[in-house]
Amino acid sequence: xxxxxxxxxxxxxxxxxxxxxxxxxxxxxxxxxxxxxxxxxxxxxxxxxxxxxxxxxxxxxxxxxxxxxxxxxxxxxxxxxxxxxxxxxxxxxxxxxxxxxxxxxxxxxxxxxxxxxxxxxxxxxxxxxxxxxxxxxxxxxxxxxxxxxxxxxxxxxxxxxxxxxxxxxxxxxxxxxxxxxxxxxxxxxxxxxxxxxxxxxxxxxxxxxxxxxxxxxxxxxxxxxxxxxxxxxxxxxxxxxxxxxxxxxxxxxxxxxxxxxxxxxxxxxxxxxxxxxxxxxxxxxxxxxxxxxxxxxxxxxxxxxxxxxxxxxxxxxxxxxxxxxxxxxxxxxxxxxxxxxxxxxxxxxxxxxxxxxxxxxxxxxxxxxxxxxxxxxxxxxxxxxxxxxxxxxxxxxxxxxxxxxxxxxxxxxxxxxxxxxxxxxxxxxxxxxxxxxxxxxxxx
Amino acid sequence: xxxxxxxxxxxxxxxxxxxxxxxxxxxxxxxxxxxxxxxxxxxxxxxxxxxxxxxxxxxxxxxxxxxxxxxxxxxxxxxxxxxxxxxxxxxxxxxxxxxxxxxxxxxxxxxxxxxxxxxxxxxxxxxxxxxxxxxxxxxxxxxxxxxxxxxxxxxxxxxxxxxxxxxxxxxxxxxxxxxxxxxxxxxxxxxxxxxxxxxxxxxxxxxxxxxxxxxxxxxxxxxxxxxxxxxxxxxxxxxxxxxxxxxxxxxxxxxxxxxxxxxxxxxxxxxxxxxxxxxxxxxxxxxxxxxxxxxxxxxxxxxxxxxxxxxxxxxxxxxxxxxxxxxxxxxxxxxxxxxxxxxxxxxxxxxxxxxxxxxxxxxxxxxxxxxxxxxxxxxxxxxxxxxxxxxxxxxxxxxxxxxxxxxxxxxxxxxxxxxxxxxxxxxxxxxxxxxxxxxxxxxxxxxxxxxxxxxxxxxxxxxxxxxxxxxxxxxxxxxxxxxxxxxxxxxxxxxxxxxxxxxxxxxxxxxxxxxxxxxxxxxxxxxxxxxxxxxxxxxx
Ligand SMILES: [Zn+2]
Numbered sequence: 001x002x003x004x005x006x007x008x009x010x011x012x013x014x015x016x017x018x019x020x021x022x023x024x025x026x027x028x029x030x031x032x033x034x035x036x037x038x039x040x041x042x043x044x045x046x047x048x049x050x051x052x053x054x055x056x057x058x059x060x061x062x063x064x065x066x067x068x069x070x071x072x073x074x075x076x077x078x079x080x081x082x083x084x085x086x087x088x089x090x091x092x093x094x095x096x097x098x099x100x101x102x103x104x105x106x107x108x109x110x111x112x113x114x115x116x117x118x119x120x121x122x123x124x125x126x127x128x129x130x131x132x133x134x135x136x137x138x139x140x141x142x143x144x145x146x147x148x149x150x151x152x153x154x155x156x157x158x159x160x161x162x163x164x165x166x167x168x169x170x171x172x173x174x175x176x177x178x179x180x181x182x183x184x185x186x187x188x189x190x191x192x193x194x195x196x197x198x199x200x201x202x203x204x205x206x207x208x209x210x211x212x213x214x215x216x217x218x219x220x221x222x223x224x225x226x227x228x229x230x231x232x233x234x235x236x237x238x239x240x241x242x243x244x245x246x247x248x249x250x251x252x253x254x255x256x257x258x259x260x261x262x263x264x265x266x267x268x269x270x271x272x273x274x275x276x277x278x279x280x281x282x283x284x285x286x287x288x289x290x291x292x293x294x295x296x297x298x299x300x301x302x303x304x305x306x307x308x309x310x311x312x313x314x315x316x317x318x319x320x321x322x323x324x325x326x327x328x329x330x331x332x333x334x335x336x337x338x339x340x341x342x343x344x345x346x347x348x349x350x351x352x353x354x355x356x357x358x359x360x361x362x363x364x365x366x367x368x369x370x371x372x373x374x375x376x377x378x379x380x381x382x383x384x385x386x387x388x389x390x391x392x393x394x395x396x397x398x399x400x401x402x403x404x405x406x407x408x409x410x411x412x413x414x415x416x417x418x419x420x421x422x423x424x425x426x427x428x429x430x431x432x433x434x435x436x437x438x439x440x441x442x443x444x
Numbered sequence: 445x446x447x448x449x450x451x452x453x454x455x456x457x458x459x460x461x462x463x464x465x466x467x468x469x470x471x472x473x474x475x476x477x478x479x480x481x482x483x484x485x486x487x488x489x490x491x492x493x494x495x496x497x498x499x500x501x502x503x504x505x506x507x508x509x510x511x512x513x514x515x516x517x518x519x520x521x522x523x524x525x526x527x528x529x530x531x532x533x534x535x536x537x538x539x540x541x542x543x544x545x546x547x548x549x550x551x552x553x554x555x556x557x558x559x560x561x562x563x564x565x566x567x568x569x570x571x572x573x574x575x576x577x578x579x580x581x582x583x584x585x586x587x588x589x590x591x592x593x594x595x596x597x598x599x600x601x602x603x604x605x606x607x608x609x610x611x612x613x614x615x616x617x618x619x620x621x622x623x624x625x626x627x628x629x630x631x632x633x634x635x636x637x638x639x640x641x642x643x644x645x646x647x648x649x650x651x652x653x654x655x656x657x658x659x660x661x662x663x664x665x666x667x668x669x670x671x672x673x674x675x676x677x678x679x680x681x682x683x684x685x686x687x688x689x690x691x692x693x694x695x696x697x698x699x700x701x702x703x704x705x706x707x708x709x710x711x712x713x714x715x716x717x718x719x720x721x722x723x724x725x726x727x728x729x730x731x732x733x734x735x736x737x738x739x740x741x742x743x744x745x746x747x748x749x750x751x752x753x754x755x756x757x758x759x760x761x762x763x764x765x766x767x768x769x770x771x772x773x774x775x776x777x778x779x780x781x782x783x784x785x786x787x788x789x790x791x792x793x794x795x796x797x798x799x800x801x802x803x804x805x806x807x808x809x810x811x812x813x814x815x816x817x818x819x820x821x822x823x824x825x826x827x828x829x830x831x832x833x834x835x836x837x838x839x840x841x842x843x844x845x846x847x848x849x850x851x852x853x854x855x856x857x858x859x860x861x862x863x864x865x866x867x868x869x870x871x872x873x874x875x876x877x878x879x880x881x882x883x884x885x886x887x888x889x890x891x892x893x894x895x896x897x898x899x900x901x902x903x904x905x906x907x908x909x910x911x912x913x914x915x916x917x918x919x920x921x922x923x924x925x926x927x928x929x930x931x932x933x934x935x936x937x938x939x940x941x942x943x944x945x946x947x948x949x950x951x952x953x954x955x956x957x958x959x960x961x962x963x964x965x966x967x968x969x970x971x972x973x974x975x976x977x978x979x980x981x982x983x984x
Binding site (some may be wrong): 033035036037038039040041042043044045046047048049050051052064065066067068069070071080083084087088090091092094095096102121122125126128133135136140143144145147149173174175177186251252253258262313360361362363364365367370371372374376382393396397398399401405434436438439440441442443444 | 477516517519520521522523524525526527528538539540541542543544545546555558559561562566569570571599600603607619620622656658659660661664665667739740741742743744745747748750799832834836871872874875877878879880881883885903905909922935937938939953958960962963965966967
């Protein structure tokens with residue numbers, strides 16, 4: 001890992017000095033990833049991967065173009081600036097183009113850890129070895145993925161913006177499979193600071209699920225109450241967040257248009273259950289994130305509070321056009337929980353299904369935000385408040401908007417991974433009623 | 445803004461300047477070719493001296509250019525160039541891999557050492573060593589044949605054509621339209637300790653558009669995306685597309701969708717056009733027959749497969765008429781290339797996956813055939829999506845072969861359906877991690893009544909089990925109906941890699957397939973005002 005704040009500053013200055021256009025915005029980004037993948041109780045592929053990116057956007061009035069290169073020698077930079085300026089001069093004027101952002105009030109990020117940055121391949125292999133051996137001795141086939149990433153970046157522009165950020169992260173997930181009885185279990189974690197990592201606990205959780213999910217019984221599809229563990233909750237909330245754009249709503253092509261009456265305001269209206277709250281906060285300690293989005297400051301932002309829609313994401317142009325403040329894409333998502341244990345959640349369900357994780361989520365109907373997907377790696381029946389053995393997997397057809405109306409209870413927040421995106425999130429498992437398990441999946 | 449206003453004040457010389465901006469990349473490629481033997485020697489000799497029994501060195505340059513037009517505005521003019529190298533080593537039966545964008549000899553020695561450290565850190569606790577096959581040494585050069593290099597076409601021409609699409613849509617009554625053009629060039633240099641030195645270059649192109657109609661009073665909206673597939677082709681693929689006409693048709697179809705009756709769920713006969721079927725082939729045949737998946741290598745991510753090795757030469761995957769063939773040599777195939785990223789020559793490695801309905805072979809990378817006791821070694825299916833990715837097994841072009849009767853067309857297949865649906869265009873897709881239960885939508889679902897098209901349905905999805913579905917196939921179009929679809933971004937692996945792949949198909953008929961009403965699925969009791977497009981740019 002090479003570049004200091006000073007290095008970014010001088011590189012930025014060098015590039016801006018070459019720029020003749022009216023305005024320019026630079027995005028300099030260096031990453032160092034360490035990747036360990038395993039399957040069948042052995043390391044398979046792996047890697048130490050260094051990357052560097054220089055992104056340059058220039059504009060002449062409302063004509064603009066962007067280029068990204070990954071070579072940082074003088075010749076490559078000179079050529080890139082020349083090319084992107086030629087492209088911009090030939091680009092049609094974009095009436096919606098705005099000059100580079102003005103400097104804002106940026107928070108001091110807290111998503112970097114020296115310990116994580118110091119992790120080397122030998123350390124990582126030493127940490128992963130006992131987890132793989134744990135699988136071997138439990139008689140399961142395990143497959144997992146550990147990734148440590150260090151990132152260092154600078155956002156710089158001709159309006160005086162200079163933001164330097166460093167971040168670290170470790171993510172780990174593991175699937176344990178029991179050949180006898182076709183059991184499968186999955187567990188995951190995500191941390192900023194490697195010293196918080198407990199790989200053995202994650203491995204053990206996957207193994208326990210694999211053993212418990214052997215010899216699944218048949219259960220019919222249908223709408224039912226589910227206990228959705230945090231990975232599935234995270235997927236549904238990610239999907240919801242991608243669709244909270246102000247412009248699509250204003251243009252009558254958002255699922256949100258279907259949630260309010262013609263004369264009703266969306267913002268300030270309760271459209272979800274009163275136990276649904278969702279917000280972002282770059283300085284949220286259990287799951288922090290970056291403090292700006294392409295130079296626009298990120299602040300603590302409430303999206304949904306007690307079921308009331310509080311804010312939508314607003315692009316700069318749309319904000320200017322409508323005389324409102326821009327509200328950038330969030331870097332994390334937080335849903336507070338009631339803090340109940342998973343056992344307590346299960347105990348509250350008379351008849352239902354416990355779902356470990358969701359998979360292959362794809363949009364079926366943008367008008368209702370209907371998504372389909374499947375359950376995977378540990379699905380269990382719940383009867384009279386107790387686990388009543390493993391059951392087959394299901395395909396679901398459900399909208400996150402419905403889920404936020406149908407929350408019955410929630411548990412303790414966790415920072416885990418899901419199947420859709422890997423931004424930091426801190427969400428609880430949920431009890432959701434009327435969840436549409438649409439058909440049976442034979443996968444196990 | 446009038447469409448040509450932006451050109452005022454721009455000299456003709458300015459326009460050709462832009463088209464020359466990639467010429468330096470071609471020069472840079474020549475310079476890299478000159479440098480390559482020395483860099484390869486540094487990596488491979490260093491790896492060998494540090495104990496590697498096998499090593500390869502990949503140098504890759506990926507250039508792309510994209511243009512995005514929204515209504516009458518051009519909002520994205522982007523270029524991207526990524527250059528770097530990687531070293532992969534095998535030490536005592538363990539892999540190590542490391543990559544960098546820095547092409548100095550010092551950096552290459554350093555990544556070689558990182559790769560060696562990753563491999564050596566597994567010594568003493570591996571359960572099983574990784575074993576490779578011996579590959580021939582090739583001194584080779586391969587370049588995708590194209591007519592017009594998209595990187596030499598002026599921005600003016602590209603923008604003009606994109607804005608023409610949007611204008612056509614807006615003039616026909618669309619409220620919104622965006623169009624997009626993405627061109628990618630991959631240059632790859634490969635050297636390995638078997639003695640191969642291979643240089644390759646290919647280009648791919650993805651033009652697309654999407655039109656949207658809104659009905660604020662009724663609270664509904666409908667979209668229709670273009671059908672033109674991405675191809676490994678030059679600019680001619682975009683130039684020769686009658687997109688203006690298709691955009692107008694798309695708007696008419698979106699209008700018809702908004703007004704169409706909501707489908708009654710239940711079993712119906714289904715005729716599927718190649719523009720939709722290619723993705724069904726991808727998900728229900730392509731992914732299940734990846735050997736690494738079947739053996740558990742993807743268990744923590746993409747999943748495993750119902751199609752396990754004991755089913756080879758035994759499983760009746762489809763009806764007798766179903767033949768599905770794999771190759772990396774098809775003209776315009778997105779997976780087409782001279783050598784795979786393990787250095788296996790693809791010519792002569794073409795293979796049937798399903799022959800006369802029976803499952804016959806897996807897709808394999810280097811060293812994998814021996815894991816299931818197959819002779820003949822790899823069938824050339826390794827791919828790495830950039831200098832920073834390790835090669836893994838990825839899909840060749842996988843295509844449904846035409847039926848034996850050349851006279852059969854979509855119309856004749858439809859003629860033999862009493863109450864059914866004809867599906868066109870890629871919609872949304874989802875399938876379980878062992879590839880049993882799938883659910884797909886389309887851009888357009890035509891209603892079939894008594895052998896004829898009879899308007900449209902909305903709120904449709906078709907759902908089933910892969911093997912049952914292919915066994916329900918009772919009709920295939922003839923040679924003249926064959927079309928190739930495909931995806932730029934098939935997702936697999938951890939970290940995720942995106943691979944381009946094509947799938948040829950003919951129109952095909954499937955009897956008594958489960959049809960869902962997606963409005964009911966979303967919990968709406970009454971028929972909605974919605975259509976079922978979706979999908980977007982997610983990985984396939
Ligand atoms: Zn795929």
